[in-house]
Amino acid sequence: MTDRNASSAVPNGQREGGPRFRFAPSPTGFFHVGGARTALMNWALARRLGGTFVLRIEDTDEARNKPEWTQGIIDALAWIGIAADDEHFEGPHFQSAHAEAHVAAAHRLYEQGDAYYCDLSGQDVQDRAAELGITGYDGYSRDRGLGPAPGRVLRFRVPEGTTVVDDLVRGAVSFENSTIEDFVLLRGNGAPVFLLANVVDDIEMAITHVVRAEEHLPNTPKQQMLWRALGHEPPAWAHVPVLVNEQRKKLSKRRDKVALEQYRDEGYLAEAMVNYLMTLGWTPPGAEEAGSEIAGWPEIEAAFALEDVNLSPAFFDVKKLTAFNKQYIKNMPPDEFVAAASVELPADWDRARFAEIAPHIQERLETLKDVPATVDFLFWPAGADAEPVDYDEASWDKATKPEWSGAFLADVIGAYEALGEHPWDAATLKATMEDLMGRYEIKLGKAQALPRVAVTGRAVGPPLFESFEVLGRDETLRRLHVAADRLGSSAQPTGAGG
RNA sequence: GCCCCCAUCGUCUAGUGGCCUAGGACACCACCCUUUCAAGGUGGCGGCACGGGUUCGAAUCCCGUUGGGGGUGCCA
Numbered sequence A: 001m002t003d004r005n006a007s008s009a010v011p012n013g014q015r016e017g018g019p020r021f022r023f024a025p026s027p028t029g030f031f032h033v034g035g036a037r038t039a040l041m042n043w044a045l046a047r048r049l050g051g052t053f054v055l056r057i058e059d060t061d062e063a064r065n066k067p068e069w070t071q072g073i074i075d076a077l078a079w080i081g082i083a084a085d086d087e088h089f090e091g092p093h094f095q096s097a098h099a100e101a102h103v104a105a106a107h108r109l110y111e112q113g114d115a116y117y118c119d120l121s122g123q124d125v126q127d128r129a130a131e132l133g134i135t136g137y138d139g140y141s142r143d144r145g146l147g148p149a150p151g152r153v154l155r156f157r158v159p160e161g162t163t164v165v166d167d168l169v170r171g172a173v174s175f176e177n178s179t180i181e182d183f184v185l186l187r188g189n190g191a192p193v194f195l196l197a198n199v200v201d202d203i204e205m206a207i208t209h210v211v212r213a214e215e216h217l218p219n220t221p222k223q224q225m226l227w228r229a230l231g232h233e234p235p236a237w238a239h240v241p242v243l244v245n246e247q248r249k250k251l252s253k254r255r256d257k258v259a260l261e262q263y264r265d266e267g268y269l270a271e272a273m274v275n276y277l278m279t280l281g282w283t284p285p286g287a288e289e290a291g292s293e294i295a296g297w298p299e300i301e302a303a304f305a306l307e308d309v310n311l312s313p314a315f316f317d318v319k320k321l322t323a324f325n326k327q328y329i330k331n332m333p334p335d336e337f338v339a340a341a342s343v344e345l346p347a348d349w350d351r352a353r354f355a356e357i358a359p360h361i362q363e364r365l366e367t368l369k370d371v372p373a374t375v376d377f378l379f380w381p382a383g384a385d386a387e388p389v390d391y392d393e394a395s396w397d398k399a400t401k402p403e404w405s406g407a408f409l410a411d412v413i414g415a416y417e418a419l420g421e422h423p424w425d426a427a428t429l430k431a432t433m434e435d436l437m438g439r440y441e442i443k444l445g446k447a448q449a450l451p452r453v454a455v456t457g458r459a460v461g462p463p464l465f466e467s468f469e470v471l472g473r474d475e476t477l478r479r480l481h482v483a484a485d486r487l488g489s490s491a492q493p494t495g496a497g498g
Numbered sequence B: 001g002c003c004c005c006c007a008u009c010g011u012c013u014a015g016u017g018g019c020c021u022a023g024g025a026c027a028c029c030a031c032c033c034u035u036u037c038a039a040g041g042u043g044g045c046g047g048c049a050c051g052g053g054u055u056c057g058a059a060u061c062c063c064g065u066u067g068g069g070g071g072u073g074c075c076a
Helices: A033-048 A067-079 A095-112 A122-132 A194-204 A214-229 A260-265 A270-278 A297-303 A318-331 A334-342 A351-364 A368-379 A393-399 A405-417 A426-440 A449-456 A464-471 A473-494
Strands: A020-023 A052-057 A089-094 A115-118 A153-156 A162-167 A171-176 A184-186 A209-213 A236-240
Touching (some): A033 A052, A033 A209, A033 A236, A067 A260, A095 A194, A095 A214, A162 A214, A162 A236, A184 A194, A194 A214, A214 A236, A270 A318, A334 A368, A405 A473, A449 A464, A464 A473
Parallel strands (some): A020 A052, A209 A236
Antiparallel strands (some): A115 A153, A162 A171
């Protein structure tokens, strides 16, 4: 069955203008990461092959779909680089606008004898199946010659034989037509179902390549029969594996975090998301030699091929996504990073001050959301009447544990104050502290512990001396004194001294 | 139940009969570097589901088993 000889070259029915791909989401409220992945694949192919990416909103389920969902889809696509104003982009088209064509096609099928009406209700079908010991519809009305009437559904007359689906990623997949029931085309109320609408629209829009998730594979033989019955050669099909969760179940919005928007809001970069999504089932060329799977869109677009897509479901691993995100943040141009990170900052935080510390935190972040907590100490109220530093007590305890800590802190304060008019810069601050270390026979790693907790409240953070420099002489010394006082008073009982 | 798909380290993958004593990435561990945390460097752990074939030779081809997934709507 793995006859993967179908080429990615345009198959039959190509019209001028190159191959036509399509992405046909239904507007259900948010954009699924799995949808993003298939959209990206279609986009890569459409652009490289000089074709078109058609966006079609499948909004035929009136029960749930609002105009804003459509805008949400367009925004989400734009976020991952699929721009509506790109020359390869077409749409959005709305399926609901073609309802008449769908119905007309159904009638044509009926006229041709490829479809017939049936007056059984869903319950009737179930009852008969139970009685006959079979599943699904048994073809009860096939030869009853019923005409259209309210309440009657129109069913496709599945022919005998075998239907072979030529899939670009899986090869030839064959289905025994006898296992496919006469499926519904028009509901009892006359409304067309997805299977039909989808095919009619694809034909109408001259789609040459249908690239979608594996869950649609079982629908494909039915759609292929429809294409033929409607007088057209089917398009090239390609079913890529689904994305699964840690339980290996298809990602679902009910139990899994699948909204693209959510990742965006949580500080993930579009480029990282795009790159990661494309590594699910596929590897950018040269990744092995480079020792990295990080690849920009141009590279991906130039190399992506359906034939190279892996066949098994892939686990959407947020940990790996996060690792990619960290890489991308680290590699951002500095000014771009400042701009992106600033969005996460409270309005009253001084942007200029943030820009000073930015280079020192850029390689320490997993997401943009981590920015505020990393630099917050620079924006705490300053001055004599400011609130006391909110120390992380565990860090404080550990930093004040060494018996020399209090004396060392006092020395640091003394030395820093002795700097007088000397520039308050990181290099000076570091050298000054290092001069003191000899007396205590400690290394910088230990020496900086208490000063760090004193000024930032925590045991970890951006490089210390740079932080002191950005914070400024007055506030740094003030916090150092506050800590010394706190240490002094707590040490009082045992009369600890220098 | 029935139909279809799939099966390489924990995860994502490279691999299309000999280059494989199976390579990379993420995660994890250790060490180095070091101003904490990161980053970087080095090393390590860890896999071809099982059983039959075919072949001089199989992770790669065939069959079966087992396991996983998807679909079975008058949803899309």
